Every structure is written in structure tokens, then in C-alpha cells.
Amino acid sequence: MTPSAILESALYVTDLDAAETFYREVLGLEVIAKAEGRHIFFRCGVGVLLLFNAEATRQAPAPDAKLPVPPHGAVGQGHLCFAATAEEIVRWKAHLEALKIAVEADFEWPSSGKSSGGGRSIYFRDPSGNSLEFAEPRIWGM
Incomplete structure (x- = not known):
């Protein structure tokens, strides 16, 4: 088996507000989800661009988390x-x-x-x- 496509791609940003302005106003992408201080997601064609504050995504989810996404992040x-x-x-x-x-x-x-x-x-x-x-x-x- 092989994957058929990339559904989402992630970048890590240092300033979510500046990133939202840039990707929405400069690149014209549509915001589809946002969590203050953590992430903003954009529709891009048939895929999704995820922009995360890396510091906010490095922590493990709470044991009772509705969506137990494992920790992730990148520097640079x-x-x-x-x-x-x-x-x-x-x-x-x-x-x-x-x-x-x-x-x-x-x-x-x-x-x-x-x-x-x-x-x-x-x-x-x-x-x-x-x-x-x-x-x-x-x-x-x-």
C-alpha cells in the first residue's frame, strides 16, 4: 500500500497573528479553524495548511483529551x-x-x-x- 496524497502539511510559526495576516491577506487562504495561542488552519486547494505555535503543541494531551493528538513541534x-x-x-x-x-x-x-x-x-x-x-x-x- 502507498498513500494517495498529502492531506495536510504543517509549519511552525513564532507569531500566530502575523502568520494569520500573511497567509490570509497575502496568499488569500481561507481560515477554517483557529485556537488562540495554539494553531490556525487554512484551506489550500484540496488540502489543509496547519500553522502551529510549536511551544503549545509540544505538551502531551491531557489524559481525558477529546482529541489525543501526540505532541509535535519543530525549531527553525x-x-x-x-x-x-x-x-x-x-x-x-x-x-x-x-x-x-x-x-x-x-x-x-x-x-x-x-x-x-x-x-x-x-x-x-x-x-x-x-x-x-x-x-x-x-x-x-x-
């Missing part, structure tokens, strides 16, 4: 890539630059046969320093 900068067409990447780059959000890298991936059909990527950072990317799915042969 994470990475997440959003799928985008070549035309969308042009628009995303202009949007980010208009908001004075630095695009750290903008390049074409080489075509390497089955695993990559080439494609463009742009990289930028969220307010917590996580590395975000918009890329054409063909960079992974999709």
Missing part, C-alpha cells in the same frame, strides 16, 4: 511549496514584490527526464522565516 525554518502555473508564478511574483516581500530566488529547474520536466520556482519567506515556494508541478514530473 521549515519549507512548503505551493503549486502554480507559469502564468500564475508571474502574477505571484508581481504581487509579492508590490507588497515589498522579497523574492529570494527565481529560476528554471533543469529537465532531467522522468523525475523532472523542468519548470520555474520562486522562493520567499513568511513572517516566521519559513521558506515558501511557488513552483510548476512539472518540476516533479507532474
Whole structure:
């Protein structure tokens, strides 16, 4: 058996309010759940982006917890890539630059046969320093 898709992805942020503003206003994602001081979840296409305050998720759940999610967390900068067409990447780059959000890298991936059909990527950072990317799915042969 193999998984069919990634349902959710998580990043850890240092300021949930700044993260909510960035992901909602800059990236246009819809908030679907929020727990003050702990997490904020966004709809992203058919998946979900989970943003956690790592300090709040490191503790084990109470013995009588309704949802006994095991402790988790990370320290440092994470990475997440959003799928985008070549035309969308042009628009995303202009949007980010208009908001004075630095695009750290903008390049074409080489075509390497089955695993990559080439494609463009742009990289930028969220307010917590996580590395975000918009890329054409063909960079992974999709």
C-alpha cells in the first residue's frame, strides 16, 4: 500500500497573528479553524495548511483529551511549496514584490527526464522565516 496524497502539511510559526495576516491577506487562504495561542488552519486547494505555535503543541494531551493528538513541534525554518502555473508564478511574483516581500530566488529547474520536466520556482519567506515556494508541478514530473 502507498498513500494517495498529502492531506495536510504543517509549519511552525513564532507569531500566530502575523502568520494569520500573511497567509490570509497575502496568499488569500481561507481560515477554517483557529485556537488562540495554539494553531490556525487554512484551506489550500484540496488540502489543509496547519500553522502551529510549536511551544503549545509540544505538551502531551491531557489524559481525558477529546482529541489525543501526540505532541509535535519543530525549531527553525521549515519549507512548503505551493503549486502554480507559469502564468500564475508571474502574477505571484508581481504581487509579492508590490507588497515589498522579497523574492529570494527565481529560476528554471533543469529537465532531467522522468523525475523532472523542468519548470520555474520562486522562493520567499513568511513572517516566521519559513521558506515558501511557488513552483510548476512539472518540476516533479507532474
